[in-house]
Amino acid sequence: MKKLIYMMSIMMSLILVGCSGESKTTSTSDTDQLQIVTTLFPQYDFARQIAGDKAEVTLLLPPGMESHSYEPTPADIIKINKADLFIYTGESMETWAHKIVESIDSQDVYVLDVSQGVTLLGTGIEEEDDHDHEAENHDHEEEEHTANDGHNHTYDPHIWTSPKNAKVMANNILEALCEIDPENADYYETNAEAYQLQLDKLDQELQDVVANAKRTTIYHSGRFALQYLMKDYGIDYVSAPFEAEPSAALVAQMISEIKANNIPAIYYEELIDPKIGQMISEETGAQLLLLHSTHNVSKEDFNNGVTYVSLMQQNIENLKVGLD
Ligand SMILES: [Zn+2]
Ligand SMILES: [Zn+2]
Ligand SMILES: [Zn+2]
Incomplete structure (x- = not known):
């Protein structure tokens, strides 16, 4: 049966x-x-x-x-x-x-x-394979790491x-x-x-925002995790390297470029106190705006029923400001 x-x-x-x-x-x-x-x-x-x-x-x-x-x-x-x-x-x-x-x-x-x-x-970060394959009882050959088995830490x-x-x-x-x-x-x-x-609607809205934008570059003050979004829609960005905080030199460079080009917004990421973004905003007059990378949401947002789509819609609204 x-x-x-x-x-x-x-x-x-x-x-x-x-x-x-x-x-x-x-x-x-x-x-x-x-x-x-x-x-x-x-x-x-x-x-x-x-x-x-x-x-x-x-x-x-x-x-x-x-x-x-x-x-x-x-x-x-x-x-x-x-x-x-x-x-x-x-x-x-x-x-x-x-x-x-x-x-x-x-x-x-x-x-x-x-x-x-x-x-x-890629992340642009070269990293040594640091895990112990003996101890983990891995059954794959060492070559598989160089042939990208997904955990070689460069993606x-x-x-x-x-x-x-x-x-x-x-x-x-x-x-x-x-x-x-x-x-x-x-x-x-x-x-x-x-x-x-x-x-599809999000996809179309993003294409429209970029097509109608005056600018092509955004400035991000936090740990940047939006490479896929930027690449797929042709938006350039100034940020620290992969998920690092910007250095003092980079912050100074951002401040001078934002002032010189009247950049309307400085972005920050979710779930942190955006101290660097706040400082850049005060220094330049650029509006401090969130770009939510949606790894996770706050307890309050979770309880309020936010969704991937609602968070991305907010991102689109905030991108409109920064690209204007
Ligand atoms: Zn490995
Ligand atoms: Zn492995
Ligand atoms: Zn991340």
């Missing part, structure tokens, strides 16, 4: 439009709702938009917490092991993920690297900051849901199509 259901679920999944791939699992879980566990806010939000009321989606990163220093607690690891679907950004973001992935029984947990199909950009993990990549990520989540729960594939498809339209 179980075999028959399995065969039927394969047949069901094969005829679905947009849900490619074959069904790997026969049943969901003992509870009614699928259990989805996610690492960062973007895939948490994409998953809840697409899974709707068919799933309970958990964000491992506590709201307000800095995402790069996050490591899963033992309780988090139990949650991941009990999940039907575990979604992580990729090994360049969650460098701990491959240890967990290797430790869980992939028959029970569908593990999704949501960066599949996204072209990664920018902030793929979601461009709506174009968000579309790929959302589609990866849809395909995973269709494989895990083919019975509800139509429901997921419908939600995903509606969500893709919202992402």
